[in-house]
Every structure is written in C-alpha cells, then in structure tokens.
Amino acid sequence: MIVEKEVISIEETQRLAHQLAELLEPQDTITLEGDLGAGKTTFTQALAKGLGISRTVNSPTFTIMKQYEGRLPFNHLDVYRLADSNEDLGWDEIFFGDAVTVVEWAHLIEEYLPDERLAIEIYRIDDSKRKFVLKPIGKRYERLCEELFK
Numbered sequence: 001m002i003v004e005k006e007v008i009s010i011e012e013t014q015r016l017a018h019q020l021a022e023l024l025e026p027q028d029t030i031t032l033e034g035d036l037g038a039g040k041t042t043f044t045q046a047l048a049k050g051l052g053i054s055r056t057v058n059s060p061t062f063t064i065m066k067q068y069e070g071r072l073p074f075n076h077l078d079v080y081r082l083a084d085s086n087e088d089l090g091w092d093e094i095f096f097g098d099a100v101t102v103v104e105w106a107h108l109i110e111e112y113l114p115d116e117r118l119a120i121e122i123y124r125i126d127d128s129k130r131k132f133v134l135k136p137i138g139k140r141y142e143r144l145c146e147e148l149f150k
Contacts, residue, residue: 073098
C-alpha cells in the first residue's frame with residue numbers, strides 16, 4: 001500500500017500533520033525523507049503541535065535528537081550527520097520507549113529502524129506545493145493510513 005497526497009499550502013501540510021498526530025500512539029515511528037527545503041521540519045513542527053507540544057520545535061541538526069513533552073513524549077531526530085557512522089545512540093530506548101519518534105534522513109540509519117513504521121517521502125513541486133508519499137510498513141501503519149485518509 002502506498003498513499004500519495006498533494007498539498008498546495010503550508011496550512012494543508014499542517015492539517016495533514018495534525019490529523020496524523022491525533023492517530024499516533026506510543027512507540028510509533030515516522031521516517032521522513034526529502035530534499036533540503038522539501039518540508040520535513042515544517043511537517044514535524046505541525047505534528048508536534050498536534051501532539052500538544054507548545055515548545056518551539058526546530059531541526060536537531062547539531063544535536064541529532066531533541067525530546068519534547070506533550071500528549072505523548074516526542075523524539076525528533078535528524079540523523080544527517082550520522083552518515084557513514086556506526087554510532088549506537090541507544091536505538092532500542094528511542095524506538096521502543098513510550099514516545100512517538102520522527103526521524104529525518106532515516107535512510108542513513110536503516111539498519112537500526114523498527115521493522116514496522118510509517119515512511120513518508122516529501123517532494124517539493126514548487127514554492128508552496130508538495131507531494132507526500134506515505135508508505136506504511138506493517139499492519140499498524142496500514143490501518144493508520146486507512147484511518148487518516150477515510
């Protein structure tokens with residue numbers, strides 16, 4: 001199953017992220033891929049807001065991971081700097097604790113990712129238009145996508 005959704009504004013991106021946030025549970029993992037400027041951080045910020053996080057969420061490029069408290073704990077990882085690294089940051093605690101986790105540039109740590117997750121690719125079409133390609137991996141995420149787009 002692959003679901004594609006085009007959005008034509010930041011507001012639509014935020015709405016999609018909020019709708020997804022309402023469906024998330026502890027240990028859910030979302031991976032984000034997309035070129036620089038595609039909207040990974042914008043989507044993540046809106047997702048965090050949808051989880052009830054009031055703090056400013058920005059990309060953890062230099063720290064690898066930031067953690068936030070909301071309706072559910074939230075881990076935001078940007079693993080771009082881990083390219084060609086075998087560093088173990090305690091992946092089991094990150095992915096199998098009580099938090100929702102979003103990983104930007106997830107392909108760089110593919111071997112550490114949970115077997116089941118929601119993989120999202122974001123493509124920049126123009127200044128405001130984006131295409132989201134959601135690839136649920138596992139039954140939980142297939143049901144989540146069905147609920148999200150019903």
